[in-house]
Amino acid sequence: MEQMSSPFSTIIPTCTCASSPFDHPKADIILRSSDRVDFRVFKLFLALASPLFETMFELPQPAAVGTSDDTKDGLPVISMQENSKILDTFLRFCYPSTLAEDPSLDNLIDIKAIIGVAKKYSLNLIERRVCQALASPKVLEAEPLRCFAIARNARLTDETIVAARYTLRQPLIPTCLPEIDMITASDLLALLTYHKKCSVAAASSLANLDWMTNYYSNPSGCNWLLDTRQADFRGKLPDPPCRCARSDKAKFHLWKSAPFSWWTTYMEETFELLRDTPSGDVVRSEVEKTIQKVRDVGCTTCSAHVKEKMEEFSNLLALNVDKATASIKLEIDRDFRILPPVMGLGNYKLTIPLPFFGQK
Numbered sequence: 364m365e366q367m368s369s370p371f372s373t374i375i376p377t378c379t380c381a382s383s384p385f386d387h388p389k390a391d392i393i394l395r396s397s398d399r400v401d402f403r404v405f406k407l408f409l410a411l412a413s414p415l416f417e418t419m420f421e422l423p424q425p426a427a428v429g430t431s432d433d434t435k436d437g438l439p440v441i442s443m444q445e446n447s448k449i450l451d452t453f454l455r456f457c458y459p460s461t462l463a464e465d466p467s468l469d470n471l472i473d474i475k476a477i478i479g480v481a482k483k484y485s486l487n488l489i490e491r492r493v494c495q496a497l498a499s500p501k502v503l504e505a506e507p508l509r510c511f512a513i514a515r516n517a518r519l520t521d522e523t524i525v526a527a528r529y530t531l532r533q534p535l536i537p538t539c540l541p542e543i544d545m546i547t548a549s550d551l552l553a554l555l556t557y558h559k560k561c562s563v564a565a566a567s568s569l570a571n572l573d574w575m576t577n578y579y580s581n582p583s584g585c586n587w588l589l590d591t592r593q594a595d596f597r598g599k600l601p602d603p604p605c606r607c608a609r610s611d612k613a614k615f616h617l618w619k620s621a622p623f624s625w626w627t628t629y630m631e632e633t634f635e636l637l638r639d640t641p642s643g644d645v646v647r648s649e650v651e652k653t654i655q656k657v658r659d660v661g662c663t664t665c666s667a668h669v670k671e672k673m674e675e676f677s678n679l680l681a682l683n684v685d686k687a688t689a690s691i692k693l694e695i696d697r698d699f700r701i702l703p704p705v706m707g708l709g710n711y712k713l714t715i716p717l718p719f720f721g722q723k
């Protein structure tokens with residue numbers, strides 16, 4: 364008898380099997396990724412990691428016979444919305460470390476995806492672990508603004524505040540933010556206001572140089588900047604002589620003495636940068652240029668100690684700037700959007716809306 368094929372029938376692509384340890388012959392359930400990779404896993408590990416999985420496994424399972432969309436090799440199959448890469452990463456977090464090492468999370472795409480999954484399946488331990496990755500200096504230094512958007516979107520308050528602080532190293536108005544849709548206009552306004560207040564706070568270190576005079580105690584402590592050595596009675600300068608120009612700007616005078624112009628230029632250029640990037644790291648990053656300039660001028664006296672003295676000074680200034688901005692608070696509302704998960708019980712498929720990341 365000739366079989367009629369439905370005009371609506373589609374060819375279902377075959378499934379591949381995940382790599383070890385998710386290919387275990389004695390596994391008791393199969394999680395099928397959106398790109399049709401079957402992960403043979405043990406329910407116990409998932410139930411221990413996630414209350415949502417625990418609840419799901421307590422529900423009646425489909426009859427374990429034959430191979431259908433719901434069963435395979437006699438095991439129930441759960442179709443997941445995540446692709447195999449994400450599924451592999453979060454299952455490794457669920458498994459004991461003796462069986463699967465925690466995957467490294469060193470890029471924002473993985474971190475973003477795993478935070479979403481962790482929240483979706485109430486994987487609290489994993490969420491904490493991913494938060495640590497989001498707060499790692501390596502990730503924050505590379506992409507502070509994206510970290511801010513991801514942390515804020517996931518309502519991770521501490522991580523949001525830390526990321527906001529790292530954004531101070533970058534200009535106030537970002538050139539590009541792929542995650543712009545993850546935050547609200549209020550969040551962005553809060554960040555811009557924070558940035559602006561930090562700029563004002565950083566500028567206070569220029570308006571008042573008491574922190575400097577307190578640190579160096581007296582003019583001789585600042586000899587590298589003021590050169591208080593006196594000319595002798597014939598007007599001969601001490602050896603080796605320093606003929607570097609002095610600044611005539613009164614606001615830079617220390618103990619009523621005029622410092623070298625190369626230093627006031629450093630201060631003016633650095634504080635100009637701090638207006639847009641109020642971070643101590645900017646101060647440190649600028650110092651090398653000044654050291655090189657002094658050496659290029661060829662003053663033997665200043666060149667001899669400019670590196671040591673300016674590095675010490677820039678650290679002092681950087682600490683002052685960071686201290687000034689540390690008192691500024693990021694004014695974000697600390698609400699928590701808790702959306703109740705919805706489970707599709709009939710076909711054993713998880714149909715929980717992803718509240719944060721808009722994945723399909």
Ligand SMILES: [Zn+2]
Nearest residue numbers: 605607662665
């Ligand atoms: Zn000099």
